[in-house]
Amino acid sequence: MSSNERTFxxxxxxxxxxxxxxxxxxxxxxxxxxxxIDPLMAGKDIIGQAQTGTGKTGAFALPLLNxxxxxINAPQILVLAPTRELAVQVAEAxxxxxxxMKGFHVLPIYGGQSMQQQLNALKRGPQVIVGTPGRVMxxxxxxxxxxxxxxxxxxxxxxxxxxxGFIDDIEWVLEHKxxxxxxxxxxxxxxxxxKRVANKHLNNPVNISIAASHTTVESIDQRFVQVSQxxxxxxxxxxxxxxxxxxxxxxVRTRNSCVELAEKLEARGYASSxxxxxxxxxxxxxxxxxLKRGKLDILIATDVAARGLDVERIGHVVNYDIPYDSEAYxxxxxxxGRAGRKGMAILFVTNREMRMLRTIERATNSRISxxxxxxxETVAERRLSRLGEQIQETLxxxxxxxxxxxxxxxxxxxxxxxxxxxxxxxxxxQERPLQLPTITExxxxxxxxxxxxxxxxGDRPRRERGNRPAPxxxxxxxxxxxxxxxxxxxxxxxxxxxxxVGVGNIVGAIANEANIDxxxxxxxxxxxxxTTVDLPDGMPKDILSHLKKVRVCGRPLNxxxxxxxxxxxxxxxxxxxxxxxxxxxxxxxxxxxxxAERRPRKPRDNG
Ligand code: AMP
Numbered sequence: 001m002s003s004n005e006r007t008f009x010x011x012x013x014x015x016x017x018x019x020x021x022x023x024x025x026x027x028x029x030x031x032x033x034x035x036x037i038d039p040l041m042a043g044k045d046i047i048g049q050a051q052t053g054t055g056k057t058g059a060f061a062l063p064l065l066n067x068x069x070x071x072i073n074a075p076q077i078l079v080l081a082p083t084r085e086l087a088v089q090v091a092e093a094x095x096x097x098x099x100x101m102k103g104f105h106v107l108p109i110y111g112g113q114s115m116q117q118q119l120n121a122l123k124r125g126p127q128v129i130v131g132t133p134g135r136v137m138x139x140x141x142x143x144x145x146x147x148x149x150x151x152x153x154x155x156x157x158x159x160x161x162x163x164x165g166f167i168d169d170i171e172w173v174l175e176h177k178x179x180x181x182x183x184x185x186x187x188x189x190x191x192x193x194x195k196r197v198a199n200k201h202l203n204n205p206v207n208i209s210i211a212a213s214h215t216t217v218e219s220i221d222q223r224f225v226q227v228s229q230x231x232x233x234x235x236x237x238x239x240x241x242x243x244x245x246x247x248x249x250x251x252v253r254t255r256n257s258c259v260e261l262a263e264k265l266e267a268r269g270y271a272s273s274x275x276x277x278x279x280x281x282x283x284x285x286x287x288x289x290x291l292k293r294g295k296l297d298i299l300i301a302t303d304v305a306a307r308g309l310d311v312e313r314i315g316h317v318v319n320y321d322i323p324y325d326s327e328a329y330x331x332x333x334x335x336x337g338r339a340g341r342k343g344m345a346i347l348f349v350t351n352r353e354m355r356m357l358r359t360i361e362r363a364t365n366s367r368i369s370x371x372x373x374x375x376x377e378t379v380a381e382r383r384l385s386r387l388g389e390q391i392q393e394t395l396x397x398x399x400x401x402x403x404x405x406x407x408x409x410x411x412x413x414x415x416x417x418x419x420x421x422x423x424x425x426x427x428x429x430q431e432r433p434l435q436l437p438t439i440t441e442x443x444x445x446x447x448x449x450x451x452x453x454x455x456x457x458g459d460r461p462r463r464e465r466g467n468r469p470a471p472x473x474x475x476x477x478x479x480x481x482x483x484x485x486x487x488x489x490x491x492x493x494x495x496x497x498x499x500x501v502g503v504g505n506i507v508g509a510i511a512n513e514a515n516i517d518x519x520x521x522x523x524x525x526x527x528x529x530x531t532t533v534d535l536p537d538g539m540p541k542d543i544l545s546h547l548k549k550v551r552v553c554g555r556p557l558n559x560x561x562x563x564x565x566x567x568x569x570x571x572x573x574x575x576x577x578x579x580x581x582x583x584x585x586x587x588x589x590x591x592x593x594x595x596a597e598r599r600p601r602k603p604r605d606n607g
Contacts (some may be wrong), residue, residue: 057090317345
């Protein structure tokens with residue numbers, strides 16, 4: 001068996017880790033994981049050429065977690081990451097893999113976060129630290145972070161750290177790591193300076209790069225849709241509505257997402273079934289058989305389960321989650337375009353996976369063309385025309401009885417046939433409405449329109465007929481005018497106009513309590529009982545829980561992400577206050593603002 005085929009258990013991971021991986025629904029190691037786990041467990045240094053989306057976090061986190069001594073409450077693994085966002089993400093991955101390791105503690109540290117809070121957290125003795133280079137160096141210099149107990153250091157996205165001007169900080173940290181500790185360097189590209197760091201600091205490293213597949217698949221029309229993780233389901237549903245589809249396979253990464261997506265599609269009226277490695281052979285065969293016979297149209301599959309699947313009816317492959325490498329991509333899309341038929345492969349990519357998309361294009365020597373998410377109007381048109389087709393079939397039958405019923409109903413309700421027909425259509429369309437509800441894209445469009453007109457009033461609740469306030473969602477965060485590179489998130493707090501709060505109170509409270517420079521507090525909108533505040537993405541959990549309890553106008557803020565919450569308001573949405581009127585947060589000197597450590601980076605999609 002090649003190393004690629006080994007399971008997580010065969011790679012020798014502890015029961016604690018295996019349990020978490022099982023709960024996360026991971027079925028098998030990704031290629032980079034298969035290649036990295038052995039050498040890292042054996043104590044070797046590695047240099048891995050891999051990018052986001054390949055499973056590289058697990059590739060270093062799993063084997064290194066396996067080595068942690070839970071009796072020692074001091075840093076044993078240090079990961080350097082280019083951005084606050086990535087640091088938080090990597091820390092979260094460690095946390096989820098180590099979920100069953102009692103007493104495990106991981107800490108993300110980055111600029112912009114309160115020093116005092118970091119110091120307190122460091123005192124608790126986390127075994128894993130994930131930090132941006134500048135802040136890690138600050139703590140090492142102050143003596144608040146010591147590396148004597150360090151077993152391994154990881155440089156994640158080394159080329160990105162180089163681009164952000166962190167190379168000197170990295171070298172400085174490397175020079176202070178214990179001589180017997182391991183070093184793992186991951187980078188999507190290998191510029192000269194990274195090679196130089198690698199040559200100087202890596203000790204006889206194992207080189208890992210994942211072989212690319214060069215197969216071209218001409219009978220398959222390959223497309224990609226750029227979509228945020230948040231909007232994937234809506235985009236998928238629209239694609240399913242508009243494309244002339246027969247059998248479809250939708251690929252996801254984990255068993256859990258497989259089951260979840262199947263349930264969501266079922267709830268929306270699509271005949272679909274999951275197909276994953278934990279289903280017994282009989283259940284899997286049944287699902288495939290039903291797809292073959294047209295009793296099912298959609299299978300949602302993991303790579304493991306779809307291996308060798310050969311069903312002529314499959315006209316579409318949707319890569320809902322991007323595959324780990326080009327080989328998996330070729331394998332997945334090869335499920336369509338069989339037996340001389342044409343097939344279509346649609347790949348969903350988030351912003352941060354665009355690089356992976358280009359790698360796949362290069363490796364497979366094929367072009368994947370962009371495709372837009374079908375607009376609500378296109379979906380509505382398609383629904384109407386489908387309804388027309390169904391009615392056409394009914395028109396061919398005997399309708400004498402119904403014609404009499406129509407006449408009677410018109411008389412009883414005192415309406416003409418047009419109005420009656422409209423009312424009946426209204427009833428018929430319930431599951432697939434012909435007027436699509438507003439979704440995020442639309443909200444963004446209308447916001448953009450407003451800002452072009454210079455109206456910064458934000459998302460005022462729309463009014464229904466008769467001036468009744470309509471339920472509205474809070475929408476998503478706007479970018480900062482002066483710092484468009486900082487990714488923002490919209491939060492809701494439980495204090496609003498009715499509590500007598502003003503924008504100044506909110507800015508003051510957040511700036512002081514969360515230690516955020518007021519320049520990084522974005523749009524604020526007051527509603528009757530709540531207020532929305534745009535803040536830099538990736539607010540650490542401890543700051544959020546602190547802010548929850550902070551009181552303004554006598555009420556705890558209870559801050560939370562705006563998410564999909566819907567609210568009703570009398571509609572007097574307050575405009576944002578000019579920035580110059582805002583109180584300044586009292587940041588400690590020398591501390592960089594949140595989200596802006598060194599050069600702020602373009603916003604990344606959280607995937
Ligand atoms: P990364 O490349 O580390 O950013 O990982 C990309 C995504 O793949 C993350 O959402 C991981 O949770 C997921 N992932 C990593 N390893 C596996 C695996 N072996 N099976 C399924 N999903 C995975």
